[in-house]
Amino acid sequence: MVHPFLFLQFLRDILAPILFPAAAKAGGEALKTAHTSVDTITYTWLVMAILIILSILTTKGLKNMPGGLQNFMEVIVGGIEKTVEDTMGKHGLPFFPLIATLFLFILFSNLISLIPGFYPPTGNLNTTAALAVIVFTTTHVVGVKEHGFSYVKHFLGPVWWLAWMIFFIEIIGHLSRVLSLSLRLFGNIGGHEIVIMVFFALVPLFAPLIMTVLGLLVCIIQSIVFMMLAMMYIQGAVEEAH
Amino acid sequence: MDFLSACVIAAGLAMGLGAIGPGIGGGNAVGGAVEGVSRNPGASGKILTTMMIGFAMIESIAIYALVIALIILYANPYKEAGLRALEHIAK
Numbered sequence: 001m002v003h004p005f006l007f008l009q010f011l012r013d014i015l016a017p018i019l020f021p022a023a024a025k026a027g028g029e030a031l032k033t034a035h036t037s038v039d040t041i042t043y044t045w046l047v048m049a050i051l052i053i054l055s056i057l058t059t060k061g062l063k064n065m066p067g068g069l070q071n072f073m074e075v076i077v078g079g080i081e082k083t084v085e086d087t088m089g090k091h092g093l094p095f096f097p098l099i100a101t102l103f104l105f106i107l108f109s110n111l112i113s114l115i116p117g118f119y120p121p122t123g124n125l126n127t128t129a130a131l132a133v134i135v136f137t138t139t140h141v142v143g144v145k146e147h148g149f150s151y152v153k154h155f156l157g158p159v160w161w162l163a164w165m166i167f168f169i170e171i172i173g174h175l176s177r178v179l180s181l182s183l184r185l186f187g188n189i190g191g192h193e194i195v196i197m198v199f200f201a202l203v204p205l206f207a208p209l210i211m212t213v214l215g216l217l218v219c220i221i222q223s224i225v226f227m228m229l230a231m232m233y234i235q236g237a238v239e240e241a242h
Numbered sequence: 243m244d245f246l247s248a249c250v251i252a253a254g255l256a257m258g259l260g261a262i263g264p265g266i267g268g269g270n271a272v273g274g275a276v277e278g279v280s281r282n283p284g285a286s287g288k289i290l291t292t293m294m295i296g297f298a299m300i301e302s303i304a305i306y307a308l309v310i311a312l313i314i315l316y317a318n319p320y321k322e323a324g325l326r327a328l329e330h331i332a333k
Contacts, residue, residue, distance in 0.1 A: 183302070229298075
């Protein structure tokens with residue numbers, strides 16, 4: 001995807017030779033790919049900065065009678081906490097920081113794509129694959145921590161004489177979770193970017209607005225879906241094999 | 243037909259055919275959800291959440307088709323071989 005203009009594109013010339021020296025030397029197509037990667041990195045930093053500054057501003061002057069920003073953030077964090085508790089029960093609360101971080105990061109990364117001149121980090125397969133790998137690793141670490149060696153039972157199915165076949169199917173199923181999580185988020189946000197771009201090329205006035213409204217919906221729903229699926233996968237590893 | 247126009251047609255077909263199944267599935271899901279809400283409006287919150295998750299699952303199949311179409315268009319692994327074959331034919 002070639003963006004005509006990005007606010008942080010001045011960082012390309014500074015960062016590309018440092019992070020991708022081979023591509024910077026080669027130029028041409030390789031340099032373009034390197035520029036896309038640099039854009040992803042810089043906008044990931046931007047989202048991180050937004051989230052960190054927002055958290056610091058909110059927690060700097062905590063009051064008993066919340067007003068303004070604190071009230072708003074309490075509603076968001078409280079809502080996520082309630083969702084975690086509803087989906088995973090009481091023993092899901094230790095995972096609340098991870099789930100909330102994933103949700104807020106994905107939500108902000110998705111939403112900045114609606115502002116012209118901003119590149120969504122989740123519109124790049126590398127970011128979404130990294131997030132999916134985090135969820136995958138957490139799932140299995142939690143499973144082994146919870147059940148020890150008997151975590152293998154999760155992969156063996158209900159009857160012993162089919163276990164050898166179920167095992168391979170389960171392995172493929174667990175690996176495809178990474179694929180589906182990353183491709184779903186990337187496809188939605190990247191597809192939205194492409195649709196906006198095509199509409200903008202065809203009818204620059206007003207027509208992209210309709211897709212932007214739809215995009216707002218997609219951005220919010222996809223971050224909720226990612227959060228929900230992460231919770232369900234962790235929940236599946238925590239509970240007993242059946 | 244030359245290689246590039248075959249790629250474009252394949253991408254269009256992949257997206258179009260890939261959208262049929264998710265369309266039917268999504269319609270079924272929404273129909274079931276509406277029926278459930280009309281029978282028991284009190285459970286609308288829970289039904290909405292479940293429908294959203296299921297809908298995202300259904301929709302992801304269309305998204306896979308989209309990703310395949312994008313791969314065919316932008317990152318075709320057989321681009322080099324296809325273009326070389328074209329040159330060969332042109333000679």
